[in-house]
Amino acid sequence: MTEHRSPDARFRTSLLEENDGPAINPTDNRTMGEIIAARFSRRGFLTGSLAVAAIAATVSPLALVAADDARAAEGSAFKFDELEAGIDDKHHVAPGYDADVLLRWGDPMFADSPDFDPTKQSAEAQARQFGYNNDYVGYIPIDGSAEHGLLVVNHEYTNPHLMFPGIVKIVEKDGKKEPELAPLSKEQVDIEMAAHGGTIVEIRKDGGKWQVVRDGKLNRRITSNTEMALSGPVAGHDRVKTNADPSGTKVFGTVNNCAGGVTPWGTYVMAEENIHGYFSGELPEGHKEAANYKRLGIPEGAYEWGAHYDRFNLAKEPNEPNRFGWIVEVDVNDPNSVPRKRTAMGRFKHEGAESIVAKDGRVVFYLGDDERFDYVYKFVTKGTFNANDHAANKDLLDDGTLHVAKFAEDGTVEWLPIVFGQGPLTAENGFASQADVLIETRRAADLLGATKMDRPEDIQPNGVNGKVYVMLTNNSKRKADQVDAANPRANNAFGHIIEIAEADGDFTASKGKWEVLLKCGDPSVADVGATFSTATTANGWFGMPDNCAVDSAGRLWVATDGQGPKATGRTDGLWAVDTEGAARATSKLFFRVPIGAEMCGPLFAPDDQTAFVAVQHPGDGGEDWDGFGRPSYYEDPSTRWPDFKADMPVRPAVVAITKQGGGKIAV
Numbered sequence: 257m258t259e260h261r262s263p264d265a266r267f268r269t270s271l272l273e274e275n276d277g278p279a280i281n282p283t284d285n286r287t288m289g290e291i292i293a294a295r296f297s298r299r300g301f302l303t304g305s306l307a308v309a310a311i312a313a314t315v316s317p318l319a320l321v322a323a324d325d326a327r328a329a330e331g332s333a334f335k336f337d338e339l340e341a342g343i344d345d346k347h348h349v350a351p352g353y354d355a356d357v358l359l360r361w362g363d364p365m366f367a368d369s370p371d372f373d374p375t376k377q378s379a380e381a382q383a384r385q386f387g388y389n390n391d392y393v394g395y396i397p398i399d400g401s402a403e404h405g406l407l408v409v410n411h412e413y414t415n416p417h418l419m420f421p422g423i424v425k426i427v428e429k430d431g432k433k434e435p436e437l438a439p440l441s442k443e444q445v446d447i448e449m450a451a452h453g454g455t456i457v458e459i460r461k462d463g464g465k466w467q468v469v470r471d472g473k474l475n476r477r478i479t480s481n482t483e484m485a486l487s488g489p490v491a492g493h494d495r496v497k498t499n500a501d502p503s504g505t506k507v508f509g510t511v512n513n514c515a516g517g518v519t520p521w522g523t524y525v526m527a528e529e530n531i532h533g534y535f536s537g538e539l540p541e542g543h544k545e546a547a548n549y550k551r552l553g554i555p556e557g558a559y560e561w562g563a564h565y566d567r568f569n570l571a572k573e574p575n576e577p578n579r580f581g582w583i584v585e586v587d588v589n590d591p592n593s594v595p596r597k598r599t600a601m602g603r604f605k606h607e608g609a610e611s612i613v614a615k616d617g618r619v620v621f622y623l624g625d626d627e628r629f630d631y632v633y634k635f636v637t638k639g640t641f642n643a644n645d646h647a648a649n650k651d652l653l654d655d656g657t658l659h660v661a662k663f664a665e666d667g668t669v670e671w672l673p674i675v676f677g678q679g680p681l682t683a684e685n686g687f688a689s690q691a692d693v694l695i696e697t698r699r700a701a702d703l704l705g706a707t708k709m710d711r712p713e714d715i716q717p718n719g720v721n722g723k724v725y726v727m728l729t730n731n732s733k734r735k736a737d738q739v740d741a742a743n744p745r746a747n748n749a750f751g752h753i754i755e756i757a758e759a760d761g762d763f764t765a766s767k768g769k770w771e772v773l774l775k776c777g778d779p780s781v782a783d784v785g786a787t788f789s790t791a792t793t794a795n796g797w798f799g800m801p802d803n804c805a806v807d808s809a810g811r812l813w814v815a816t817d818g819q820g821p822k823a824t825g826r827t828d829g830l831w832a833v834d835t836e837g838a839a840r841a842t843s844k845l846f847f848r849v850p851i852g853a854e855m856c857g858p859l860f861a862p863d864d865q866t867a868f869v870a871v872q873h874p875g876d877g878g879e880d881w882d883g884f885g886r887p888s889y890y891e892d893p894s895t896r897w898p899d900f901k902a903d904m905p906v907r908p909a910v911v912a913i914t915k916q917g918g919g920k921i922a923v
């Protein structure tokens with residue numbers, strides 16, 4: 257949470273991505289110079305309050321607003337009564353819908369899973385239960401069904417102050433109550449490791465309500481200890497060899513799995529995002545990886561894993577960080593399959609990996625690197641997708657071309673290939689192979705002159721309208737002389753969304769056009785410069801777009817991360833955002849989370865009759881909410897969502913939203 261800060265880095269309040277440290281990108285890649293108005297005024301003046309302001313001198317602004325409102329409201333692709341924005345300790349959904357808790361942290365996955373007992377938690381139990389801090393949610397149908405399938409869920413990180421009893425002490429510092437966190441025991445570290453990773457679980461809709469199939473034969477927990485393979489160009493390279501793995505091909509575990517994706521061939525891909533926090537210790541003096549790690553903020557040391565496991569201690573295993581920061585692919589149809597870290601897709605703080613099959617059958621993955629001033633990428637497979645032979649798609653992700661985006665002021669975007677030997681990616685710049693280029697993807701992209709963005713999060717191709725939506729969550733560090741056309745606001749506190757149209761509607765294209773769909777924030781505050789349509793109500797605007805989804809009708813849904821009492825006076829939630837016609841840039845609130853949480857997921861079932869949303873880190877924060885007003889921790893959380901039982905801690909959970917009486921959502 258943006259507003260929750262603690263001097264102790266182990267209170268990991270999403271701080272690994274929202275930390276206030278210096279921006280890591282050291283280059284002075286000129287963004288497009290000080291071009292502000294030229295680009296975004298091109299579209300901004302056509303609709304919304306900017307238009308009103310511009311024409312107000314000659315036409316009654318009120319009449320214009322009314323006409324604009326009516327057109328936008330009529331043209332909206334979303335039919336539902338909007339939810340009221342606000343802040344409290346519960347979740348809320350638009351009237352006429354049910355939002356049922358489906359899976360909570362600690363819920364048993366297998367016949368032999370112990371029931372959740374937070375006072376007697378063990379790593380063994382946790383590895384057989386639903387993990388912590390659910391983020392990405394995907395659905396893989398069984399036999400093509402929209403009512404029976406596998407739910408795949410990432411578990412991004414852990415919040416020990418909310419998970420473990422007895423480790424927080426409230427102390428008085430300068431007249432203010434502050435929480436203090438005791439060091440974690442090895443057993444607690446082991447629980448954390450088992451609570452990370454992912455879940456694959458069978459679910460079924462019965463009588464209109466979703467149920468978890470406990471002990472479904474494909475149910476699986478992936479953790480920070482699961483054996484994985486490194487595959488693609490980096491596999492076996494000297495820079496990924498360790499004492500424990502002299503082959504450079506076998507890795508234990510995955511961490512910080514943020515968003516992700518389901519491939520067209522039905523595998524689950526998990527993005528490794530903020531890997532820097534898991535590493536501690538110091539590299540040997542003068543080590544050759546020092547600059548590489550610095551570019552990623554490694555080591556950050558928020559986790560205490562390095563005290564117990566050599567692989568997270570740089571002094572003992574200096575190459576280990578090169579084995580994290582990848583996209584991981586999991587074959588969900590075999591619970592014993594070895595997940596593969598697909599190194600061809602680059603190494604950075606991977607946010608997500610949503611994909612689409614292009615006209616010629618190659619598959620395109622859109623990838624964000626979530627850091628202030630880092631980049632937007634896409635990966636194009638070399639081979640083509642074969643819908644009739646799933647085995648033929650097995651290693652598509654090992655061979656292809658990674659590209660990074662350069663956004664120009666004239667509304668075009670160029671996708672620059674990141675290929676060893678091309679342009680500056682040569683021995684002169686310290687690259688001896690494609691493996692070197694991929695291990696240091698950020699530096700390669702720096703050299704290519706990519707556009708420094710305002711924290712790229714989820715990026716979603718839309719197969720219905722052929723566009724691509726890029727969530728840029730915020731960047732309070734961007735100075736006035738650093739704005740460019742694609743990142744047009746200095747001190748961008750609320751983020752924006754860019755819409756890309758690839759050339760000729762071909763997702764593999766090396767060029768495209770782009771425009772800003774939406775600058776987020778409160779449109780009633782002129783200085784914010786938000787560009788929601790005038791039909792957007794006081795409940796309908798939002799800030800900090802993060803995860804997103806497109807339903808089968810091609811409608812865009814945006815989840816947010818970082819709102820709250822101080823930032824926006826509302827909790828995070830799920831907003832429906834029109835992209836077409838007169839309603840374009842109209843937004844409506846559909847669901848909101850309890851205090852302290854961020855909204856993850858979201859995901860629509862193939863029949864659009866269910867929206868799955870993930871409520872991540874509920875209860876993480878509350879000091880600045882006048883309904884609570886003190887530090888939130890295990891014994892005294894700002895909410896006990898979703899159970900509201902005195903002996904149950906607050907628990908991250910996945911929620912299934914359905915229309916009362918059935919039917920498609922928002923129709």
Ligand code: FEO
Nearest residue numbers: 273514529607626
């Ligand atoms: Fe884990 Fe960038 O969100």
Ligand code: CA
Nearest residue numbers: 514713802803
């Ligand atoms: Ca995210």
Ligand code: CA
Nearest residue numbers: 714716804805
């Ligand atoms: Ca998504």
Ligand code: CA
Nearest residue numbers: 273729802817
């Ligand atoms: Ca985020």
